[in-house]
Amino acid sequence: MSKELKTGIVAVIVIALFVWGYNFLKGQDLFNPSTRYFYVEYDNISGLNEASVVTINGLKVGKVAEINFNPNPEKKGKLIVTLSVENNFKFSKNSIAKIYSAGLMGGQNLAIVPSYEGEEAKSGDYLTGKVESDLIASLSDKLTPKLEHTIVGVDSLVSGFNQILDDKSRKSLNRSILNLENTVSDVRKTLGAVNSMLNNSKGNIEATVQNAKKITDDFSKVSEELAKANLGNTVKKLETTLTNVNTLLADMKSGKGTLGKLMTDEKMYTNLTNASKELEELLREMKLNPKRFVHFSLFGKKAKPYNEENNENNVSNQ
Incomplete structure (x- = not known):
């Protein structure tokens, strides 16, 4: 093999590798013939980049292949995004390609919201585009009216x-x-x-x-x-004494014992009163007429008998 042929073969290989690498960087895999391409038109892509991830229901199914301005003069300024989908998942033309924020630190990804009604989407079809507000913009949209109302x-x-x-x-x-x-x-x-x-x-x-x-x-x-x-024993003794006193008072009240009978029996009270009265009269008589009780006479003279009237008037019979 001549040097010229070898040089030609190497040149062809280098050119092929260059073409493949260029397309790979754009998200196109020349060695995967099942890759499908869809197009979406946007007024603003909100920072979406080539090679950004394309997902369906959170699963990565492809990349953003190209982003170009629409060559149609009537749609000047609009952007056409080319999506390369390597997954053979089926969905309809009514599906939506939504640009969403990848996180707080920035970056945009693209998600296909599949719809299963209508004609099946084929490679080369256009999908409806939609841009979802990022977190900060969403908060700003929600807070701005409230803030204005508060102000x-x-x-x-x-x-x-x-x-x-x-x-x-x-x-x-x-x-x-x-x-x-x-x-x-x-x-x-x-x-x-x-x-x-x-x-x-x-x-x-x-x-x-x-x-x-x-x-x-x-x-x-x-x-x-x-x-x-030992106040406990003292208190117990005091309680016993009080119990005995209460018992004694109860017996006296019910007429038991000498004191009880004296307090409750009127007859005994009357007898004691009469005896006291008679004793008083006897003492008075002894005081007024002592000769009636101690008599001494040589001539046998008799003492005068008891005289109740003189006794009551405290007068001697002598």
């Missing part, structure tokens, strides 16, 4: 507040603030006086605390002594 509300509130606060109200508010400052100043002075008083009375407070501690210790000792005195 309007704040503006209305400030306007109303300004209307309420006329010159007189503002002066009154200023005086109130000044009074508040004076009050705070007075409070600070009072706190300073209290702190000074506490510092001057620190020794007295410590002595009071020590005395209180001593009293607490003494009370603790008294408590221990009372605990050692």
